[in-house]
Amino acid sequence: MSKKIVVPGELISEERKRLGSNVFVANGKIYAKVLGVSDVSKDQASVVPLEGKYLPKPDDVVIGVVTRVVFAGYGINLNASVDSFIPTKAIRDQLRVGDLVLAKVESVDELKEANLIFPRRLIGGEVFEVVPVRSPRLIGKNGSMLEILKKGTGCELIVGKNGRVWARNGNIESLKKVIAFIEENAYKNNLTNAIQDFFGVTLEEKFPYNQQRNNRVEESEVIEEESEVIDYSNVGELNE
Amino acid sequence: MSKEEVIDYKKTKKRLDGRKMDEIRPLSIKVGVIPNADGSAYLEWGQNKVYAAVYGPREALPKHTQNPYKAVIKAVYRMASFSVPDRKRPGPNRRDHEISKVLSEALEKVVFVNQFPNTEIAVMVEVADSNAGSRVACLTAAACALADAGIPMRDLVSAVGVGKAFNEIVLDLNKDEEDAPDAVDVPLAIMPTTGEIVLLQMDGLLTRKEWDAVAALGIKGCQQVYEVQKKALTERFTVEELNKKAVEKAVGVEKNTKKEVVLEKKVDKVDKKEKESKTEKKGKDSKSKKVRK
C-alpha cells in the first residue's frame, strides 16, 4: 500500500486495477483526478481528495441552511454546486431564511441536485464548517471518530457529510479546536487513535473499530467507504 | 533604441538579463492565498505578479448561460492600473477580453466539465505587476487555483512564453526581448502529462525550421513550470504518523479532572435520551414515511 500526495493528472498506477474514487484511465494507466492522497493497494487504486465542494451522494446525512423561502418551499444551501429544494409540505416546521435543517439525501439528479428526505429543523447549538471532502474523517470508520468526539467532549453532535458540524451542550470550545485539528490533519495516518488517546476515552467492546484495534489490525485510512451512523430517531429529541 | 539593433545573442551567448537561452526567470507559486475563494494562487515570475482565484462550481447565472451538459469555464483576465509602465485605464479592453477567452478555452480541456452540468466555474486572474508573459503567468496560476479548489481535472496546465529575440530562439522572453526588432512571441501551454497543446498564439516572423526549435524549447519550458506547480500544490501536505502529542501541541492539554465528572454526567444524559428515543423509533419512522409520500 503506497500513499502519496498527488496533483490532478498524475500517474498513480501503470497496472490494471479496480478503480476507486477520483481516478481515471487513459491508455490503460490510472491517473489522479484531483489534488489528494493516492491510495494504491494490490487490487485497487483511488485518490482521497484534500480540497473541494460537497458532491451529494444518496444516503448522506447533511446539514443545510435555508437560503430562500418561496410559496412552494425552501431553497437549501448544502455547500454543493447547486442548492436543493424542500417542498413546504415535506416539513412540519415553518422555516425562515438562515434556519438549519438536518436531512438525508435520497437521490441525486442529473444536474447534481440532491433530493432531500426526512427534513428536520435543528434548534439551538452551534454550527462549524470544515472542508466538505474532509468531513468523513470526523465520522471515522464505522463512526468511531464521532463516538470519540461525543464521549470526549460530552457534546450532542451531528456531522453532515457536506462539511457542516452541529453541536450542542458539552465542551464546545474543546470540540472546536479538535475539529480544526482533524480538518487540518485529515489526510494523515493514525488520526483516530491519536484523538482517542488525547481524550483518553474508551469505546465499547462491541464497537467494531475497537475490536480491530485490540487485534492490532491497522486501521484502514480509506475513508470513502465509511458510512454515517446517526440514529435518526434521535433528532426529534435534539430539537426539543 | 538603436543600441539594441547591434545586439546579437548568437555572439553574446548570454541574454540581456544574464540568463541562458533556455532558462526561465525565477518562478514561485503559493496556493490558498485567498481564503474566501474555493481555490487560489499567487504567482511571481520574474517581475510578473498575479493573483488567481476560483469560485465554483456554482449555479451559472443568468440562467441562459447554463449548459445542461457541462460546466461553463469562465476565465477573466484583468490588469491593475499600476501593473504596466503607463497607467492602464480601469475597465477591460479588447486585449483583456481576448486573453480571457483563450484562457477559458485552454482550461476547459483539462476540467471534467461534464460532471457539473448547469454550473459555472469562475476563474479570475488579476495582474498586479507585469513584464512580458503575463498571460502564461496567469494560466499557470489559474491551473493551480483550480487544483486547489479540488476540481476534477485531467491534468494541470503549464504555460510559458517562448520565441525569438536578437537572432536566437529563447525561452520566457522579458520586455526588452519582446521589444527586439526581430522579436517573435509564442505563448504556449500544454497538458504536461500528455504534452497536448491547449494554448498557442504567435506574433512575429518565424521560418518553418525555427518553429520546430521554438516548439521543442517551449515544451521543455512547460515541463520546468510543471515541476514548480506540483511543488506548490503538494508542499503544504506531508503524509505522517499522528499521535497524542501532536494533538496536544495543536489543541492544548486537557486538564480535566473536574471536567471529566461533568462530562460523564452529560454522556449519561445523552445515553438516556438515546434509549428513550429508541422506544419512540417505530412511531417516528411511520411519520417519516408519510412525509416521503
Added chain:
Amino acid sequence: MRSTVLEYDISKVIELARVGKRVDGRALDEMRDFTITLNKFENAEGSAIVQLGETQVISGIKMLVDKPYPDNPNEGAISVGAELLPLAHGDYEYGPPSMDEIEVARVVDRGLRESKAIDFTKLCIKEGEAAFVAFFDFYAVNSDGNLFDAGSIAGIASFLNAKIPKLDEENRIVKQEYAGKIELKRIPLLTTFVKVGGRILVDPTYIEEKAAEARFSVATTDDGFMSAMQKGVGGSFTLEEVNYMIDTGFKVANETRKKLLKMVGKK
C-alpha cells in the same frame, strides 16, 4: 470556502454584540492586526499590499503628466479608484463601478485630499501647462470587511513611498528614473464603525457589515483634525454615538498610525 454569508452567522453577530462581545473575541473598540508589504509592484511609482485581518488589499500609484485645471493652474491633483475584485468575494461581480466601489473610493479620497496632507502645488511642473496627477488605485483581493480602513492604510503607505518620475526637457516622463518623493504634511487615517445590536463596533468584518444597522467612517489626522466623515447604510446614530465614534476614531487611528509609520520605516 467561507464566502457564503448565512443568516445564521448574522444573527449570531447581533446576539453577541448585544452583550458586548464579538465573534472573533475582539473588544468592541479593537482594530484587527495588520501588515504592510511595500513596493512589491515595480511598475508602480509606489505600492503596498495591506492585510487587515483576512481583508487583503493591493494598491499602487501611477503618476502621469497632464494639463492643470484652469481654476488651479499651479496645482497637480490626485485621483483615487477602488475595485472590489470578484476574486475577493463570491458576492462581487465584474462590470461598471458599483455604488459600493464608488463610495469607498470617494471616502478614502476625501480623507486624504481634504486633510491637505499633500501639497498640490509641489506636483505642478509648469504653471498652466503641466502638472502631475497621482492616480492611486486599490483592489480588494480578499474581502473580510472594512475596505475603507484597509484602503486608507494602503493609501498612506503607498504615498509615503511614492517616487516622482524624472522628466525630460519636454516634460515627458523618463521611465524607471525618479526625481524626489511625495511628501505628506500630516497623516490622515480613516476609522470605520458599525452599529450592531445597539452597540458600536470598530473595524467590522464582512459579516459584521452585513449585520450592521448603520456604518460610520471618520478620517482623523495626527495633529488633531478631522478631514472627512461618512455615514452609510440605512440606520441612524444619535449625536452621542457620533461623538463617541469621533473620539474613539482619534484614539484608534493614533495607534494605527504608530504601527503604520513603524512598518513603513518612518519614525
